[in-house]
Amino acid sequence: xxxxxxxxxxxxxxxxxxxxxxxxxxxxxxxxxxxxxxxxxxxxxxxxxxxxxxxxxxxxxxxxxxxxxxxxxxxxxxxxxxxxxxxxxxxxxxxxxxxxxxxxxxxxxxxxxxx
Amino acid sequence: xxxxxxxxxxxxxxxxxxxxxxxxxxxxxxxxxxxxxxxxxxxxxxxxxxxxxxxxxxxxxxxxxxxxxxxxxxxxxxxxxxxxxxxxxxxxxxxxxxxxxxxxxxxxxxxxxxxxxxxxxxxxxxxxxxxxxxxxxxxxxxxxxxxxxxxxxxxxxxxxxxxxxxxxxxxxxxxxxxxxxxxxxxxxxxxxxxxxxxxxxxxxxxxxxxxxxxxxxxxxxxxxxxxxxxxxxxxxxxxxxxxxxxxxxxxxxxxxxxxxxxxxxxxxxxxxxxxxxxxxxxxxxxxxxxxxxxxxxxxxxxxxxxxxxxxxxxxxxxxxxxxxxxxxxxxxxxxxxxxxxxxxxxxxxxxxxxxxxxxxxxxxxxxxxxxxxxxxxxxxxxxxxxxxxxxxxxxxxxxxxxxxxxxxxxxxxxxxxxxxxxxxxxx
Numbered sequence: 272x273x274x275x276x277x278x279x280x281x282x283x284x285x286x287x288x289x290x291x292x293x294x295x296x297x298x299x300x301x302x303x304x305x306x307x308x309x310x311x312x313x314x315x316x317x318x319x320x321x322x323x324x325x326x327x328x329x330x331x332x333x334x335x336x337x338x339x340x341x342x343x344x345x346x347x348x349x350x351x352x353x354x355x356x357x358x359x360x361x362x363x364x365x366x367x368x369x370x371x372x373x374x375x376x377x378x379x380x381x382x383x384x385x386x
Numbered sequence: 387x388x389x390x391x392x393x394x395x396x397x398x399x400x401x402x403x404x405x406x407x408x409x410x411x412x413x414x415x416x417x418x419x420x421x422x423x424x425x426x427x428x429x430x431x432x433x434x435x436x437x438x439x440x441x442x443x444x445x446x447x448x449x450x451x452x453x454x455x456x457x458x459x460x461x462x463x464x465x466x467x468x469x470x471x472x473x474x475x476x477x478x479x480x481x482x483x484x485x486x487x488x489x490x491x492x493x494x495x496x497x498x499x500x501x502x503x504x505x506x507x508x509x510x511x512x513x514x515x516x517x518x519x520x521x522x523x524x525x526x527x528x529x530x531x532x533x534x535x536x537x538x539x540x541x542x543x544x545x546x547x548x549x550x551x552x553x554x555x556x557x558x559x560x561x562x563x564x565x566x567x568x569x570x571x572x573x574x575x576x577x578x579x580x581x582x583x584x585x586x587x588x589x590x591x592x593x594x595x596x597x598x599x600x601x602x603x604x605x606x607x608x609x610x611x612x613x614x615x616x617x618x619x620x621x622x623x624x625x626x627x628x629x630x631x632x633x634x635x636x637x638x639x640x641x642x643x644x645x646x647x648x649x650x651x652x653x654x655x656x657x658x659x660x661x662x663x664x665x666x667x668x669x670x671x672x673x674x675x676x677x678x679x680x681x682x683x684x685x686x687x688x689x690x691x692x693x694x695x696x697x698x699x700x701x702x703x704x705x706x707x708x709x710x711x712x713x714x715x716x717x718x719x720x721x722x723x724x725x726x727x728x729x730x731x732x733x734x735x736x737x738x739x740x741x742x743x744x745x746x747x748x749x750x751x752x753x754x755x756x757x758x759x760x761x762x763x764x765x766x767x768x769x770x771x772x773x774x775x776x777x778x779x780x781x782x783x784x785x786x787x788x789x790x791x792x793x794x795x796x797x798x799x800x801x802x803x804x805x806x807x808x809x810x811x812x813x
Contacts, residue, residue: 302484302493309483318488348489 274315274381275360277350279367281374300368308352308363317350347374351381397443404452405436406609409535412460414511415504417532419464419485419495421478422514423564429532431467435459461499465491478570508533509620509627510570515559516585519566524559525588526595527552534613544610545595546796572626582627586635586691589614593639611643622678634682634691640675641698644668656803660707672702693722712741729757733767745777765794769804776811785812 289297301319308314322345324337337345348369354360357378364376409432416428439456449455468477468485476482481498484490497503515528530536530544538556542549562568573581593614618636621627648662657663679695697718704710719735732755740748752758752771761767768791775784788808795801 298489298493302490305487305490306484306494314483316483316486350489 272353272355275352275354275357276379276381277317277352277360277364277367278346278377278379279348279350279369279374280344280346280377281369281372282345297368297371300371304366304368305350307366308350313353313363315351315353317348319348320346322347392443392448394444397440397448400443400448400452401436401440404456405535406613407535408453408456409436410511410533411504411508412456413532413535414507415498416460416464417511417514418503418507418570419478419481419498420467421476421482422568422570424475424477425532425560425563427467427471431463432460435463457499461495464495468495505620505623506572507570509624510572512585512617512620513572513581514563514568514570516581516588517562517566517568518581518584519568520559520562521555522588522591524555524562526592527555528559528563529588529592529617530613531556533617534610574626578626582621582629582632585621585627586618586631589618589639590635590691593642608643608646611639611646615639615643622681630682630685630687631689631691632682633678634689634695637675637679637682638691638695638698640671640678641695641702644671644675644702650799655806656799658807659701664704664706667702675699675702688721688725690722690726693718693725697722710741712738716742727756729755729761730764732756733758733761733770737770740774745774749774749778763794765791765796765800765804767791768794769807772804773807773811781812788812 305314305317322337326335326337327333328335352360352363354363357380360378360380364378367376369376412432412435413428416431417425420427420431435456438459439452443449443452468491472486477485481494484494498507512529512533515532516525520528527541530541531538536544538549538552542552545552572578593611595610615636618632618639621632622636644667645659645662647668648664648666649657651657651663675695676699679699682692682695697715700711700715700718716735716738719731719738722731723735733752736748736751736755739751749771752774758767768787772784772787772791775781775787785808788804791804792801792808795804
């Protein structure tokens with residue numbers, strides 16, 4: 272079993288303005304999706320992110336406020352899961368609600384930093 | 387603005403009522419969320435919400451739907467507690483990971499706060515509180531505290547003991563709760579049967595305690611009796627626990643409770659059943675009892691509750707005391723004496739014998755009850771013996787028993803009752 276990080280990007284951040292109904296529906300989809308991963312014992316953790324942020328560059332000398340990229344590129348959450356391999360991690364990711372917002376999922380295996 | 391002029395008095399009254407009606411559900415759902423090991427955390431959170439309600443409602447008025455307000459506030463309080471503690475605490479095992487992530491926390495909590503979930507939680511909580519690892523008196527205290535929303539002081543008054551003693555019972559009960567990893571799952575199969583018997587017995591004992599306590603307070607015997615009916619009602623609403631004996635116990639509680647208001651007269655004095663004003667009996671509650679008595683008449687097992695309910699029904703059925711069918715009552719007592727031959731049952735049976743065969747026959751029976759010595763400190767035994775001896779002309783003996791009864795009676799109402807009987811009979 273390996274650990275994978277799923278990085279979500281979309282043009283809509285989680286604190287974006289939505290109607291309460293849309294909000295509730297959206298949260299329900301995330302809960303159902305993550306719940307189904309948890310059901311298989313493969314959910315480790317993860318959090319949604321606010322749209323605002325700071326980007327440091329030039330050895331920390333240069334700091335910019337969000338929005339720091341094209342809408343579509345904004346990272347707005349992550350999940351850490353267990354999976355046998357990329358196939359399984361991708362299978363989980365296919366049902367991710369981020370696609371309702373025309374977003375993307377980037378699947379990355381956690382590196383083991385052996386000396 | 388509705389209720390903008392609500393006084394502190396109004397608010398406190400509404401809060402007191404709503405606490406009794408809703409706090410059991412709120413503690414149950416929070417215990418389901420935080421996990422049984424965090425029972426105290428759940429109780430504290432509900433307490434916080436109630437205090438907050440008092441504060442808010444005094445300023446903004448009592449909301450149109452106070453219960454809905456309370457649920458909303460409790461749900462929000464749950465989110466706060468989860469967010470504050472999630473890094474150093476584990477909550478209920480099955481949802482702990484979901485409460486760890488903001489993606490899932492709110493919806494998971496909302497799911498827990500759905501109405502049918504809450505009802506099931508309360509039932510599970512009742513089973514947990516009646517877990518055999520907790521002492522009987524601990525079970526009763528815990529049920530009253532967590533499910534009936536009584537304060538420690540109120541429980542202490544109900545059991546004529548000091549708040550310290552109740553605190554200790556609760557402390558030990560909560561310890562047992564944690565140490566035995568008591569879960570909020572409903573047992574199934576044989577385990578369910580056994581545990582249900584335990585739960586029914588706790589309700590039965592709680593009711594008896596409530597029934598015998600005679601004190602005058604904002605919290606009355608009726609309140610406690612209705613609590614028992616409500617708790618028992620939860621069991622009949624749930625398929626797995628809606629069994630004949632569950633209905634039999636509920637019928638018994640209804641019949642007894644229906645007659646409570648006539649047990650004391652306008653001066654707060656206890657009344658003999660022969661002298662009670664039967665027009666005060668709660669017909670609706672008697673009908674409810676009949677409905678459950680009918681529901682209990684399925685299957686092939688007759689429980690103690692069936693027989694006691696049948697006896698209580700005979701009393702309710704009689705339009706006046708003289709109409710009481712003592713033959714029928716005695717036949718039920720005969721069955722009961724075979725099923726559960728406790729000294730108290732046999733003593734009550736002797737009273738039915740007295741009605742049919744006279745006081746001497748009853749005295750003969752009482753003398754031969756096995757284990758009657760166990761009742762030597764029971765004031766009612768001596769009150770009855772006083773009565774029977776007086777009726778057979780043994781005044782000296784009667785006086786001795788009445789005096790013993792006076793010493794053993796706990797409440798003032800009981801003592802006054804005995805005093806009056808003594809004076810009437812000894813004339």
